[in-house]
Amino acid sequence: MAEMIGGVLVGLGIGWGFDLFVGTAPWGMIVGTLSGFAVSIWLAVHSAKKLSARALKEFGPPRDLPDDADADDNDR
Template sequence: MPHPDNSRDEAIRRLDERAAALQERTTPKVHDYGSKAAGYGYRLMGVLIGGVFVGLGFGAGADVLFKTAPWGMIIGVLVGFGVSIWMAVRSAQRMTAEAAKEWGPPKDLPFDDEDE
């Protein structure tokens, strides 16, 4: 005949396992928004700075080829800046769509009476 304490301990252990499994299924997962947002910011900054430097390089190359110094660099920097702004806007739109698909719609903050 089984010892009653063993069956009771076994039942408690199984109940603890089921409770832990239930808690794992029902507890909402916390997303790490900070590191992903920082990555998005660095990516946009790289696009902006890179566009200006690429325009500067092309402008300097045009100055050497066509002997139009400093107009090639000036026009290259301005065109590079414009292109980098356009690319940053497109990248931001793509990142926003990706984040909305992954994290769902943004959640509003609860109303705070103390601010008034």
């Protein structure tokens, strides 16, 4: 969650600084915020892939669930 919020805030800050020096009023902040959001999404996906690979290495592949037919027979 911190990556998501941090990325957006950093992008907003960079866009604000760009607007301050160049004078392109809200466009720098808009582009910076959207870029920060995109980088945040990329970082979250990258972290999830890394954690998933580590869990697969540590625990092995997930086990299958039992068939639904077994559960349906008990309900009748």
